[in-house]
Amino acid sequence: MNKVNLVNILIDSLGNRMPKACKLFAVLVTVEANCTVTEPKVASNVNVCNSDDPKVRLLCCKKPLEEAFETGKRVIVSECVNGDWTNEKKNCSAPVGNDFSIQDCGPYAIPAPTGSTLSYNLTAGTTNTHFAVVHKCTGQKIWISGKTMGGLAQCINGTWTPITDSCMEDCNPVVRDCSEIVQYSNVSGFFTVAPDGSTTSNCVLVWCDLADSKYPGGGGWTLLMKAVAGNTVFQNLSAESYREPINAPEDDNYFLGFNTLLKMNWNGSSIQRPLVLQIIMTRGGYLYEASYDNFVINPDFSLLSVGKAFGSAWNYLDDHVGYPFRKPENKSAWWAPTDPVLLERAYANWTWLTDPGLRWKFWSTEAITSVKIRFRPLSYDRVVSCPFGVDMSGKSAYYPLERVPGKRFTFSCWEPFHSMKGPGGVLYTSGTVDCLPGPAGGSYPTWNETLNLPCELNCPASFIKSSYQESCYNFTNSAQLKFGFVSGALTCAKMNASMAFIGNVVEFGSATWELLTILLIITEVEAISPTRSQRS
Structure with missing residues (x-):
């Protein structure tokens, strides 16, 4: 049974005890009504601790x-899934070494989660020692996480485990995406949402990265796409195939579907709802990120805008703005030019994340092994994170993988003779900026200093900057060079420069063309360092 059927079963099975609106965003419960046997077949040292729910059992140790x-x-919880009980083969054992300890936590005294009430305690021994408690949602409410036993707490190693779940108290407003799930849960998982925010919308199953996500960046993220290198899932699909979901969210290769994305990206047919798009890539054992603060697609799925960029992976998506999402011949579908010559150049040199190679523009020396793309509304992102406001074009900073208060942005001009202008016009090559929480009264998080990025080329004394702002030139009269080319090369070496090749006179601006030119070439070098990223 696949996940889509399970969602349908959930909505149908809850029909008699849920208001209509609730059916639209009830979370996924992977439990069937009947199992082939009424009780799990447990080990000899295990007991079934409850029998009041036909679809779920709590298993506990006999001792x-x-x-x-x-x-x-x-x-542990045993559920009836696909006609069979889960966790039937689990065994109990006494502590060995430092594996765990069995200690008394005392009576459970933590208030019940929102919308729930204490259902029963599990105790043992002549002193009725508490070792587990179960809460159940009241009335027609359900656990927002989708867990049948969302209200379970147990005594492990002398401490009661926390209950991070809560019961939905109201069916309105309808949950539209994962940024609205955070008010109910901080545990990542599968949820169903109404993408356009309407109670008449069809439900869609999504994966939400919430506060406990292993990926940095806070919570409220809805998964758009994920892929692993070498996959051929997307390779031969038509552009039209991307309208609907490709695979399921739990698969290694997945796409949410443009129809759903479009509903989350627009309020109705004319008002944009900008999204923050985050692309997380694993490369060489490290995580790299590129985020965009104004991601919008058109109704025909062409890429309307991406906005400002932020992250350690640099800005390699804006090349595709304005292009349709299409499948060129012998290529996977992506936002691609229609001009044949430009298309070939784009496919060879631009970003193409549906390609089996997971190509991110110039990143070719070390392959990307996996990519994950997720999004959340800009309106939500602005409340919980520092703004973008950082020009990526200089490729000039070590970016944190998240912009939440407490994180530090470290910038460094690693290209020779590059620097930034500080207060009073002072040039500096490195520094730090901190993300601070907004002061009491409702202000948003903000950086403690304005960044004057990108790094710019500042030529040494006696050199002039090219009109393209990429190179520095020094001119020497040929009469001063006694041995011609050899003297020129030696002179350049003393200046930490190299001989110039005259390719385009325009680059010299107003400089005198007749003079022998000595050029310090500042090239763009991809500088990958573990200090610029975080291990995966």
Whole structure:
């Protein structure tokens, strides 16, 4: 049974006890109504602790004050999935070494999660030692995480485990994307949402990266796409195929579908709802990120805008702005030019993340092994993170993988003779900027200093800057060079420069063409360093 069917089963099975609007964004519950046998077949040292729910059982050890499951769990959940009970083969054991310890946590005294009430305690021994408690949602509410036992807490290693779930108290407003799930849960997982925010919208299953996500950047992210290098899932699909979901969110290669993305990207047919798009790539064992603060697609799925960029992976998506999403012959579908000559150049040198090679423009010396693309509304991002406001074009900074308060942005001009202008016009080559929380009263998070990026070329004394702002030139009268070319090369070496090749007179601006030219060439060098990124 696939996930789509499970969503349909959930909505149908809850029909008699949920208001109509709730059916639209009830979370995924992978539990069937009937199993082939009424009880799980458990090990000899395991008991079934409850029997009041036909679709789920709590399993506990027969000697709960002496034994536990792996990692010290006192109870585990067994659900009826695809006609069979899960976790039937789990065993209990006594602690060995420092694996875990069995200690008394005392009575459970933490208030019940929102919208729930304490259902029952699990105790053992003559002193009725508490080792697990279960809360259930009241009335017609359900756990927002989709877990049947979202209200389970147990005593592990002497401490009660927290309950991070809550019950939905109201069916309005409809949950539109993962940025609205955060008010109910901070545990990442599968959720169903109404993409256009309407109670008449069709539900869509999405994956939400919330506060506990292993990827940095905070919560509220809706997964758009993920892929691993070498996959051929997207290679031969038509552009039209991307209208609907490609695979399921739990698969290694997945795409949400443009129809759903478009509903989340627009309010109705005429008002844009800008999204913050975050592209996270694994390369050489490190994470690199490129985020954009005004991602908008047109109704025909062409790329309308990406906005400002931020991140350690640099800005390699804006080349595609204005182009349709199409599948050129013998290529995978992407935002691509229609002009044949430009198309070939774009495919060879630009970003193409649906390609099996997961190409990110000039990144060819070390392959990207995986990519994950996710988004959240700009209106939400602005409340929880520092703004973008950083020009990426200089490729001049070591970017943190998130912009939340407490994070530090470290910038460094690593190209020779590049610097930034500080207060009073002072040139400096490195520094730090901190993301600060907004002061009390509702202000948004902000950087503690304005960045004057990108780094710009500042030529040494006696050199002039080219009109293209990429090179520095020094002119020497040929009469001063006694041995011609050899003297010129030696003179250049003393200046830490190299002989110039005269390719375009325009580059010299007003400089005298007749003089022998000595050129310091500042080339763009891709500088990849582990200090610029975070391990995956």
